[in-house]
Amino acid sequence: xxxxxxxxxxxxxxxxxxxxxxxxxxxxxxxxxxxxxxxxxxxxxxxxxxxxxxxxxxxxxxxxxxxxxxxxxxxxxxxxxxxxxxxxxxxxxxxxxxxxxxxxxxxxxxxxxxxxxxxxxxxxxxxxxxxxxxxxxxxxxxxxxxxxxxxxxxxxxxxxxxxxxxxxxxxxxxxxxxxxxxxxxxxxxxxxxxxxxxxxxxxxxxxxxxxxxxxxxxxxxxxxxxxxxxxxxxxxxxxxxxxxxxxxxxxxxxxxxxxxxxxxxxxxxxxxxxxxxxxxxxxxxxxxxxxxxxxxxxxxxxxxxxxxxxxxxxxxxxxxxxxxxxxxxxxxxxxxxxxxxxxxxxxxxxxxxxxxxxxxxxxxxxxxxxxxxxxxxxxxxxxxxxxxxxxxxxxxxxxxxxxxxxxxxxxxxxxxxxxxxxxxxxxxxxxxxxxxxxxxxxxxxxxxxxxxxxxxxxxxxxxxxxxxxxxxxxxxxxxxxxxxxxxxxxxxxxxxxxxxxxxxx
Amino acid sequence: xxxxxxxxxxxxxxxxxxxxxxxxxxxxxxxxxxxxxxxxxxxxxxxxxxxxxxxxxxxxxxxxxxxxxxxxxxxxxx
Numbered sequence: 388x389x390x391x392x393x394x395x396x397x398x399x400x401x402x403x404x405x406x407x408x409x410x411x412x413x414x415x416x417x418x419x420x421x422x423x424x425x426x427x428x429x430x431x432x433x434x435x436x437x438x439x440x441x442x443x444x445x446x447x448x449x450x451x452x453x454x455x456x457x458x459x460x461x462x463x464x465x466x467x468x469x470x471x472x473x474x475x476x477x478x479x480x481x482x483x484x485x486x487x488x489x490x491x492x493x494x495x496x497x498x499x500x501x502x503x504x505x506x507x508x509x510x511x512x513x514x515x516x517x518x519x520x521x522x523x524x525x526x527x528x529x530x531x532x533x534x535x536x537x538x539x540x541x542x543x544x545x546x547x548x549x550x551x552x553x554x555x556x557x558x559x560x561x562x563x564x565x566x567x568x569x570x571x572x573x574x575x576x577x578x579x580x581x582x583x584x585x586x587x588x589x590x591x592x593x594x595x596x597x598x599x600x601x602x603x604x605x606x607x608x609x610x611x612x613x614x615x616x617x618x619x620x621x622x623x624x625x626x627x628x629x630x631x632x633x634x635x636x637x638x639x640x641x642x643x644x645x646x647x648x649x650x651x652x653x654x655x656x657x658x659x660x661x662x663x664x665x666x667x668x669x670x671x672x673x674x675x676x677x678x679x680x681x682x683x684x685x686x687x688x689x690x691x692x693x694x695x696x697x698x699x700x701x702x703x704x705x706x707x708x709x710x711x712x713x714x715x716x717x718x719x720x721x722x723x724x725x726x727x728x729x730x731x732x733x734x735x736x737x738x739x740x741x742x743x744x745x746x747x748x749x750x751x752x753x754x755x756x757x758x759x760x761x762x763x764x765x766x767x768x769x770x771x772x773x774x775x776x777x778x779x780x781x782x783x784x785x786x787x788x789x790x791x792x793x794x795x796x797x798x799x800x801x802x803x804x805x806x807x808x809x810x811x812x813x814x815x816x817x818x819x820x821x822x823x824x825x826x827x828x829x830x831x832x833x834x835x836x837x838x839x840x841x842x843x844x845x846x847x848x849x850x851x852x853x854x855x856x857x858x859x860x861x862x863x864x865x866x867x868x869x870x871x872x873x874x875x876x877x878x879x880x881x882x883x884x885x886x887x888x889x890x891x892x
Numbered sequence: 893x894x895x896x897x898x899x900x901x902x903x904x905x906x907x908x909x910x911x912x913x914x915x916x917x918x919x920x921x922x923x924x925x926x927x928x929x930x931x932x933x934x935x936x937x938x939x940x941x942x943x944x945x946x947x948x949x950x951x952x953x954x955x956x957x958x959x960x961x962x963x964x965x966x967x968x969x970x
Contacts, residue, residue: 826920827923828919
């Protein structure tokens, strides 16, 4: 402990010693795009766009059958509905890679899945099922972090008993007859797990964000949201009517600068002080695999008297020694974050979302939230699945084993990819591993080659990521064995040689 | 589109396989991997036409251009 110091007549209290936190080694790498790959990606998009124009021309003048949506013949003078750029992109670029997206699965999304094989006709406009089912595909794409997406076992049996007791549907909203006793039990157990005062749950994770942010902020408030926030947070910010300022991803200096500017300048016309300032960040960002620098955010919050909304969709259950999320990872007490939000879709293997915090916050949301008043509440088997998986995570050896397995799988896979020479974004501890493959052609070829070797991966391209940075996003699961991951690394290595995507070498 | 492109098991070692792999990398780099086979033919034909015309022009006119440049700069007697 450093001793109390006297300076200018003021006595400053002694500083507490910082525990050994992960912040010491907090480094995330976001390697910039190699120049030649950016040029090649632009050339790819250029050539495909040119041929897109050619095909549109042929379709318009009748040389080729037009499969796209078009106005009917008697709608001649009406404003056209189908002429935006988004349609051009879908028609000419997305359709050519159609077999890489939306693959239909016909089994539980566990470590090994079955995919229905499709045959594409007419350059991606339509497909038919060949009837064959590809079995034994290793699943590297589902958000199945702790492996609870199973169709047998403790959780599934408990869900079946819940169906026998409550049936499947709730047939009412939470404010009316849809408030079941298992909802109250779940909220109490979740509040105890997160070590906060109270918690409220909703039936849908997306709706939790978009319907509850308007309850917390309104006109005259300021929202500072990270550059790469999820669509649900962006929608919630827009619906609330508050002013929104965006700060650079995970950049604390930029956040401080914007905070200071906001407080000094006040509201845009009239310079009145803001009613409330809310900083919205996510625990783990799913496209980048980065973890938010939470201690710095809380330092800024205390200094400038703002509120923090933490979206732990991907980090609850996946980070921290007992899976309590990003607050446990950094050794921070959850009471320091004002609003903690999370979803049950990723680590708990169910559906829905929750918001946790002080009792007054939760009671306010219960009364005023659109999702609580108008949306149907969570279905009983889903609720029971969350309760049993929460029981497993927090109170049994099996849960501990799963959390440790997830951590060791992450480490092994990430180190393996980096050793092979791939550019991997994000923090070393996050369960989301994005490897960059900048060009759209390589992205399509990568996914097809992986499927032919028996691995299902998720590739993401333009609208979800910047145009030059198409990537393949691996989601590590505790249900994957070491052998699965090693086989995956071998397959990725051989494909990397064929497609020349080992950019670090 | 790339559906009808052959999938590679591993990096090929034979000469024919190597040339096929080189064509594959050329398709991926220029972006024609995603196009239909007839569009690939159109692109390749245009490219070969352009390149052959450039080479012919170079073959026919480059020596004259070089002579004229050198004599203009006084590095060679006309």
